[in-house]
Amino acid sequence: MSAIIYKGKSYHCQEGETVLACLNRKHADVPSSCQSGVCRTCMMRAVSGKPTPESQQGLEPGLVEKGYFLACVCRPTEDLEVVLSGDDVMSYIEARVVEKIQLSDEIVRVLLSPLVPFGYRPGQYVNIRRTDGTFRSYSLGSLPGEDTLDLHIRVVPGGEMSTWLANEVRVGSTISIEGPHGDCYYSESTQAERPLLLAGSGTGLCPLWGILRDALARGHGGPIRLFHGSYSRAGLYLVDELKALAEEHESFSYHPCVDAAGEGEDLMVGRVDQVVIEAIPDLQGWEVYLCGHPGMVEATWNAVRGAGANESDIHCDPFTPTPASTS
């Protein structure tokens, strides 16, 4: 059993327990969101002791060297003295809500203007923090040269953050954002002739919208195929904009798909993982981006690996929800 020292108090971490669960069991109030090592809301720094390698996976080498780790996935194997990550790595900035646009019955576009310069790559994500300490992650569909950050929020019935953003946050008010995070973005090192597969479900289209337009703006010459899946036509959005991009760029094709037949001949039918493989059975040499529902991301990851895509060429952004009963 390891001891966790935090704010001058010692806590006993039970067998298999994470640092986050241990501290919050004792009401230490460490912030968290995804609780699966994705969003970085729970990032801490070990002042003494060594965090587990799993809890530092995906962090930049500079952060690892300084002892930063993700408390929600750290099951300590030795005593640790820890502090919450400082402003040097988790600095919140204010952003003004410039506009809110209904993209479909259940998806709202929120356009934000950061009050200080904010650098990011299209497809990365930010954490939004409410004053009551609730955190959630949202992807960026905008390009850095554009005036505003483009967020697509699916309104989850009863969802803390999404209903707040959709119904309560007013245009003209400011909210706190932190980031950017994530490595699911178009990279300059991608060969311009290489085929790109973009596949997502629901608001997984948001990062793909950013990645797609970034690739086109950077002159990507290889074929780009985007598959966007939803349970029905009502869940698809930006359809006209994507069709217009496909008309403008010969190299780009857009494939909207729905779960069941009967929604129109222009839609493919089937789950995203099935539709992708039916359309492109051989994915050797393709660079792949998968965003949205975690189950869809996992199923499509397995499918594209089976079709020959290299593991190192698959970039994923699963929208892992915050576990129930935490904020």
Ligand SMILES: Cc1cc2nc3c(=O)[nH]c(=O)nc-3n(C[C@H](O)[C@H](O)[C@H](O)COP(=O)(O)OP(=O)(O)OC[C@H]3O[C@@H](n4cnc5c(N)ncnc54)[C@H](O)[C@@H]3O)c2cc1C
């Ligand atoms: C890296 C990352 C990027 C993300 N990007 C986006 C984005 O661009 N757009 C976006 O809309 N969301 C995105 N999400 C999801 C987002 O962070 C929230 O989880 C989501 O908005 C729900 O939060 P909430 O507070 O409204 O609901 P909560 O209060 O957390 O949940 C309310 C209830 O709904 C359930 N629930 C939560 N999410 C879902 C879901 N998707 N489907 C079904 N039930 C659900 C919960 O289990 C709970 O029972 C992203 C998540 C991650 C980790």
Ligand code: FES
């Ligand atoms: S990374 Fe720990 S809560 Fe998200």
